[in-house]
Amino acid sequence: MDEKLKSVLLSMKTQPDITGDVEAMTIIDHALSEIEQDIDLNKVIFKLNQEIDNYSLMHDFKLPSTLTKLKIMLDENPNKWTGAGLKGSI
Structure with missing residues (x-):
């Protein structure tokens, strides 16, 4: 699921309202960096929300x-x- 969030974030980086906003770009870059470092996905999402x-x-x-x-x-x-949908579908 890290890859799914990563692809969403990468696509958002190209949006005009993000490319012109240094702070917004930093938020997305920080989350992408944490995903690349294999930080727990729940922590990445928590920090991203913050x-x-x-x-x-x-x-x-x-x-x-x-x-x-x-x-x-x-x-x-x-x-x-986090893939919880798989557990819930059984």
Whole structure:
């Protein structure tokens, strides 16, 4: 599932609202770096959520649309990134 999150993050890096925003790009790059270092996926997601929340606070609760989509995906089904769907389908 690391690869799925990695591919989502890589595709988000090319979005115009991210490429022009150094802070947003840093958030995504940091998460990608942690995935490359084989850090536990739950920790990566937790830190990613924290960084997005901090970004939101620093920008009057406004997020670029790409970060908003990422936040929704991460919050929507936290287990989807860890493969829990396989266990639940049995």
